[in-house]
Amino acid sequence: MADYQCMKCNYRFTKERKPLACPFCGKTGTVDFVPDANDILADVGEQEKRMQDIEERKKEWDNRRK
Numbered sequence: 744m745a746d747y748q749c750m751k752c753n754y755r756f757t758k759e760r761k762p763l764a765c766p767f768c769g770k771t772g773t774v775d776f777v778p779d780a781n782d783i784l785a786d787v788g789e790q791e792k793r794m795q796d797i798e799e800r801k802k803e804w805d806n807r808r809k
């Protein structure tokens with residue numbers, strides 16, 4: 744199951760597959776996938792990891808300059 748949202752009327756719903764038309768307003772081509780909270784949290788975790796990598800690399804460079 745995944746979350747989808749209609750970009751036309753902002754109606755949000757959960758469905759197995761992305762529907763062609765919005766079940767609320769009936770418009771086609773306006774429904775977009777909405778990543779759920781867990782996906783967003785995973786992304787944030789990845790970003791933090793990358794930031795830490797960059798910080799560590801910076802420290803390494805500073806040490807080499809000394």
Ligand SMILES: [Zn+2]
Nearest residue numbers: 749752765768
């Ligand atoms: Zn709609």
